[in-house]
């Protein structure tokens with residue numbers, strides 16, 4: 708099945724400012740949106756409760772999350788400048804898609820991955 712991720716541009720701006728603010732630590736946010744026929748549209752963000760971050764890790768206890776069908780995945784930052792998911796990232800995969808933002812957190816620093824670590828095409832869309 709052909710998959711793609713559509714990211715609203717105001718959500719992208721919020722992600723980039725959040726990650727800049729967290730630097731040199733990682734930042735982590737929950738992605739809200741909808742998925743239909745392989746197309747994942749991301750139109751909102753939630754700060755995960757009890758999240759913990761450091762320079763090389765970011766996470767949160769999934770058991771504190773309410774069951775919410777609009778949670779389509781997670782975005783987190785890599786201050787190191789690599790956009791590849793780590794083994795830990797794949798173990799902690801949540802939802803349908805994992806976005807990774809690498810330093811310096813500009814419009815070309817964001818990438819989408821599936822639970823096997825394969826890249827998914829990402830497009831920025833107007834709201």
Ligand SMILES: [Zn+2]
Nearest residue numbers: 783792793796
């Ligand atoms: Zn990571």
